[in-house]
Amino acid sequence: MSLSEFKLIEKFFNVKNKAAFPAALAIGDDCAVIDIPEGQQLAVTSDSLVEGVHFLADSDPALLGHKVLAVNLSDLAAMGATPAWLTLAITLPKADEAWLEGFSRGFLNLADQHAAQLIGGDTTQGPLSITVTALGLLPTAGALKRSGAKVGDSVFVSGVIGSAGLGLLLAQQDSTEQYNEDLLHYLKPMPCVELGKQIRDLASSCIDISDGLAADLNHILEASHVGAILSDSLLPVTDGVEQYIQKLGGWSWPYSTGDDYQLCFTCSEEQEAKLQNMLKGYRVTKIGEIEKELGLRVRLKDGQIQPLTKGYQHF
Amino acid sequence: MSLSEFKLIEKFFNVKNKAAFPAALAIGDDCAVIDIPEGQQLAVTSDSLVEGVHFLADSDPALLGHKVLAVNLSDLAAMGATPAWLTLAITLPKADEAWLEGFSRGFLNLADQHAAQLIGGDTTQGPLSITVTALGLLPTAGALKRSGAKVGDSVFVSGVIGSAGLGLLLAQQDSTEQYNEDLLHYLKPMPCVELGKQIRDLASSCIDISDGLAADLNHILEASHVGAILSDSLLPVTDGVEQYIQKLGGWSWPYSTGDDYQLCFTCSEEQEAKLQNMLKGYRVTKIGEIEKELGLRVRLKDGQIQPLTKGYQHF
Numbered sequence: 006m007s008l009s010e011f012k013l014i015e016k017f018f019n020v021k022n023k024a025a026f027p028a029a030l031a032i033g034d035d036c037a038v039i040d041i042p043e044g045q046q047l048a049v050t051s052d053s054l055v056e057g058v059h060f061l062a063d064s065d066p067a068l069l070g071h072k073v074l075a076v077n078l079s080d081l082a083a084m085g086a087t088p089a090w091l092t093l094a095i096t097l098p099k100a101d102e103a104w105l106e107g108f109s110r111g112f113l114n115l116a117d118q119h120a121a122q123l124i125g126g127d128t129t130q131g132p133l134s135i136t137v138t139a140l141g142l143l144p145t146a147g148a149l150k151r152s153g154a155k156v157g158d159s160v161f162v163s164g165v166i167g168s169a170g171l172g173l174l175l176a177q178q179d180s181t182e183q184y185n186e187d188l189l190h191y192l193k194p195m196p197c198v199e200l201g202k203q204i205r206d207l208a209s210s211c212i213d214i215s216d217g218l219a220a221d222l223n224h225i226l227e228a229s230h231v232g233a234i235l236s237d238s239l240l241p242v243t244d245g246v247e248q249y250i251q252k253l254g255g256w257s258w259p260y261s262t263g264d265d266y267q268l269c270f271t272c273s274e275e276q277e278a279k280l281q282n283m284l285k286g287y288r289v290t291k292i293g294e295i296e297k298e299l300g301l302r303v304r305l306k307d308g309q310i311q312p313l314t315k316g317y318q319h320f
Numbered sequence: 321m322s323l324s325e326f327k328l329i330e331k332f333f334n335v336k337n338k339a340a341f342p343a344a345l346a347i348g349d350d351c352a353v354i355d356i357p358e359g360q361q362l363a364v365t366s367d368s369l370v371e372g373v374h375f376l377a378d379s380d381p382a383l384l385g386h387k388v389l390a391v392n393l394s395d396l397a398a399m400g401a402t403p404a405w406l407t408l409a410i411t412l413p414k415a416d417e418a419w420l421e422g423f424s425r426g427f428l429n430l431a432d433q434h435a436a437q438l439i440g441g442d443t444t445q446g447p448l449s450i451t452v453t454a455l456g457l458l459p460t461a462g463a464l465k466r467s468g469a470k471v472g473d474s475v476f477v478s479g480v481i482g483s484a485g486l487g488l489l490l491a492q493q494d495s496t497e498q499y500n501e502d503l504l505h506y507l508k509p510m511p512c513v514e515l516g517k518q519i520r521d522l523a524s525s526c527i528d529i530s531d532g533l534a535a536d537l538n539h540i541l542e543a544s545h546v547g548a549i550l551s552d553s554l555l556p557v558t559d560g561v562e563q564y565i566q567k568l569g570g571w572s573w574p575y576s577t578g579d580d581y582q583l584c585f586t587c588s589e590e591q592e593a594k595l596q597n598m599l600k601g602y603r604v605t606k607i608g609e610i611e612k613e614l615g616l617r618v619r620l621k622d623g624q625i626q627p628l629t630k631g632y633q634h635f
Contacts, residue, residue: 029361029461029463030463030465033466033543034399034463034465034466034467034543035365035395035396035398035399035466035526035527035528036363036364036365036395036396036398036399036401036456036463037363037364037365038361038362038363038364038399038458038463039361039362039364040361040362040460041356041362043358046344046353046354046355047353047354047355047356047362048351048352048353049351049352049353049354049405049407049439049440049453049455050350050351050352050407050440051407051408051409051440051441051442051451051453052409052442053409053411053442053444053451054444055411055444055445055446055447056446057446058444058445058446059444080350080351081350081351083350083351084349084350084351084353086351090364092364092365092366092453093366094366094367094368094409094451096368096370096449124364125364125365125366126366127366127367127368127451129368129369129370129373129374129449130370130373131370131371131372131373131447131449132370132446132447132449134411134444134446134447134449136366136368136409136442136451138364138366138407138453140364141351143353145355146344148344148345148349148351148353150345150349151348151349151350152349211350212350213350228348228349
């Protein structure tokens, strides 16, 4: 089945999806043109997914469409930004209508949930890879940076940690136990957009966990010139991950697996009561504390303290 | 040689390149954060280059870095926008320092020429492909759209047409005649950013020629609900292209080859004198006229009129 590039775009992507901030000019010209509301800054992020690296060959295209957008919205969430506009560059081996139907459905469904408008992009022929650029709005000077963690701040994570990593193992094993919670966390991560906006004015620093809690929290520590100690007994994990850790016989595994797309953030003692009160509707867990001593450490269940550094490395 | 993703970014891309509009937050957090000056809109475009499709394997990485940025700046030029910020997503088979050094040099050199700041991106492992998102500024409601061409307007092109197409043939033949003007037009297209800004308030419509003059002018005609007739004798071509057409024995070849990255635009009779006066420093050629009759036609040198529709099709 062969369609021209322009017909493909028209058919699957030139739809009027929900837009909280409709573009002055969307798909169909050389550029999209957008207006930034007064008093707002623009948050910009780009992330790619590549077949065989970020997802398995023959992945469900609808889940893939969801995921490539989710990982970008997760970056906006980590700044406390409101998603507004999206561009989508797809490279695919052939113009497969069934694939494009599924992919666009997964992508646009999540876009609609956040009223983020698809305003442009590119489709090209080649090995399957997808790059999204997501644009979000932030009150001026309101961005939730990595660099604000202070000694004495508490360290929080949203959701559960390591679950998507276990889901990946299940997906690779082609497990018959379809769609348990770990597999679902891997296949269909939900970006913490609302949480990011809620904590924006209360948290002192924030990052989304894409490369593993250890690696990503280390980015906060390096940007803030501080260290941290976590309590292993406080780490929120699923039953599946708990069992998997016991089987492995170690403790460090969930700290180093990627793809969770939860938020890790810090909060000062003064703001903590307000934050805890605001977050009653969310699963958020305090797992440790910022310290002066550089580096990241974990207090194990037996009281022993171990250093923690590794995360997912792309090369 | 293996470097981690973060060290790669740090080494080659986390440089302070020239910025006409410095970002509030650039590379190093979950998102970049930018301020849009009052009275300005943001123009947004994304374009990908894929090895084997848009460029030959073993292409010079510096030329590739230049080209992937040039094709995006060309889209901004076609709207009359001023380049301001860039994101860069690179997928590459391995972390090859020599390749990255060349690529980043070519990319950042052109970025510096336009004082466009690299504010973020992604590096991933996989088959070589590159996606750039370029953000530019436009006075509010000043965008140069495809849809404004009117019956009686003149049709103009910048530079020469078909030259990059001939350059591609030379590159494929691995010609010993290195770096003639056609090869250079293909390898190192120069986006018409200044020209786009000059004509923004005078032209009635504009597009950049990436898929061939016929295909791209047809986009203007469709968006504007008009037709056009061109004079083949007026088409600006290089000596190389002139000789190649004679060898082929046809006439239509330069209208359908891609990669020129010139601007094609229309202008009303009332604005034409002002436009011509403003463009004395540029190579710009009037090649035809907008007509009521839909479709694109060419008056050949013998007076015969032929229809013209085809351009480069990605699938």
